[in-house]
Amino acid sequence: MRVPLSGLALIDVSKSFGDVPVLERVSLRIAPREFIAFLGPSGSGKSTLLRIIAGLETADSGEVWLDGERIDTRPPGARGIAMVFQHYALYPHMTVRENMAFGLRNAGVAKDEIARRIAQAADILEIGAQLDKKPGQMSGGQRQRVAIGRAIVKQPRLFLLDEPLSNLDAALRGRTRVELAQLRTRVDAALIMVTHDQAEAMTLADRIVILDDCCIQQVGTPAEVYTRPANAFVARFVGSPPMAMLPGVVAGEEAGRVRVRLAGGAVLATDVPAGGLVAGTEVDVGLRPEHVRLAAPGEEGLAAEVELVERLGDRTFLYARLADGAEIVALEPGFGTLRPGEAAALVIDAAAAHIFTAGGAAHHPEPSA
Amino acid sequence: MSAHRLSPLATVLLVLGAAVMLAPMAWTLLLSFKSNAALMADSGAAFAGPYTFENYAAILKGSLTLQWLANSLVVATGAAVGVLVLSSLAGYGFARLEFPFRRTLFVIVLLGLAVPEQAVILPRHQLFAWLGLHNTYPGLILPSLTGSFGVFFMTQYFRAIPRELDEAALLDGASRFTLFWKVLLPLTLPAQATLGVFTFLAAWNDYWWPLISATTSDYFTLTVGLASAQMNYAQTSGLGFLMAQAVFASIPILIVYIAFQKQIVRAMAGTAVR
Secondary structure, X not given: OOOOOOOEEEEEEEEEEOOEEEEEEEEEEEOOOOEEEEEOOOXXXXXXXXXXXXXXXXXXXXXXXXXXXXXXXXXXXXOOEEEEEOOEOOOOOOOHHHHHHHHHHHXXXXXXXXXXXXXXXXXXXXXXXXXXXXXXXXOHHHHHHHHHHHHHOOOOOEEEEEOOOOOOOHHHHHHHHHHHHHHHHHOOOEEEEEEOOHHHHHHHOOEEEEEEOOEEEEEEOHHHHHHOOOEHHHHHHOOOOOOEEEEEEEEXXXXXXXXXXXXXXXXXXXXEEOOOOOOOOEEEEEEOHHHEEEOOOOOOOEEEEEEEEEEOOOEEEEEEEEOOOOEXXXXXXXXXXXXXXXXXXXXXXXXXXXXXXXXXXXXXXXXXX | OOOOOOOHHHHHHHHHHHHHHHHHHHHHHHHHOOOHHHHHHOHHHHHOOOOOOHHHHHHHOOOOHHHHHHHXXXXXXXXXXXXXXXXXXXXXXXXXXXXXXXXXXXXXXXXXXXXXXXXXXXXXXXXXXXXXXXXXXXXXXXXXXXXXXXXXXXXXXXXXXXXXXXXXXXXXXXXXXXXXXXXXXXXXXXXXXXXXXXXXHHHHHOOHHHHHHOOOHHHOOHHHHHHHHOXXXXXXXXXXXXXXXXXXXXXXXXXXXXXXXXXXXXXXXXXXXX
């Protein structure tokens, strides 16, 4: 694999803890100034990957390159990387100013340059009044800013953010999310954020790296991973509520598009190209809630029983079970009136359906021109 | 601090308890201001004048008490400083470094907590005699440094410091030593204060080992010195002087207690020192 002269490159990175593999031959390229989110469930290896990049863990094999230089052989402090820790990891006995200066002093940066950078960062993050306070005297949000400030002053080539919003309350999280979005415009560096919160990843990242089962499942823009998930795992993991999976069998094709017979007998005329999907193949039909609605009065629909109603005010999710036992989620605008236990008729937008084969491979709808 | 309201009964009990504790000290203090001669006639004379400073003057002039005080200060300070240095380094090592037999060594340290001094005093005496360490300051200080408690205590304290701080410091380009010296060690200051005070007090109050090791009165610590002064009918012929010595000996301890009462109370209460 050729190593790019700019940005970050991971080449065949593997890591296991004892007998437990955590990462298996993970390769990835990140462009300079790109904002990347590592998204995955607990134990997917996303934090380990971040820590390998930072140098806090050593990969069993593989290489890490940054701007054309191999960095996995260097100590953490010599990689041109700054990290914002989940619990901030501010030095409790030092003032904010000393916290920010610590790394620069270790690097031998001149005193007046340190003062200049701290003043600049304090200005950006609006923590000028707190510079002589200690972390213990500050609120969670302020500590978060100091942690970011400590990273900024180092003028790194790469920022690593480990679950940066997980310790903040809901209101502060929203505001900090906006600040992180602004941060990337102010720094001349790539950012990698680890998160298990897909909303964070979708709203902040240029590209999302979805990890599970020791491997990268998909790398793509938020729109790509949502509309064209690489496999059933990504399809279920991204989107809330998750995509419903209805078991069925390929019934044939019509105008080059696949028709699927659901377990309950209904036949869906999808927009998925037929290539590779032969009649008789067992598949799962993936449907997002926004592609399942309640039938209008007099309209025909699939019979289902409502099991759970999630009212969000502007919209309502209906978790229902079809007659064949498959679970499905429908979206109803406004404040729904149905209650658990009641019967509903559901209409499926078959043209939006995805098809997943037993191996997890995805087939996406491609509307004919 | 919030003002606690005590019930009258509790107040009475506390006052009684305090009186029982304070009475011997007050008695000692009173006796120390009486001349030996007056006390020889009647120790009850302590309740009435005339009072005198002659006993304290005798300590400051001529007696060995000042030398013993200096010895105690050297020994207790040496023990405290030595224990702090060794325990901090060992605690950091056990808590943070990977090295062969770490667990085994730590278990051995823990087992050291269970070995009573009585069990090792004879071999130690012989060893120190062979090394020529009796009647020297190192001979009085070294045994304090072999205690396991400090190592155990500091290890636990270092372990309680989040590893994220180490990692942040490593990413900040800190060397192992900078990490230890500038980040972790300052965070253990409360533990250092507690351990230091307790080691100091234990060494100050120690009687048995100095009794064995210091055989010439030049190297007596205060405890041994005071005890030696009790011989030869001192309690009848020199009671005032003896009491003055006791008061004199407790002054440094009093200073340590007052200066470090916060740490001592916290340590006694067993609350986390943050």
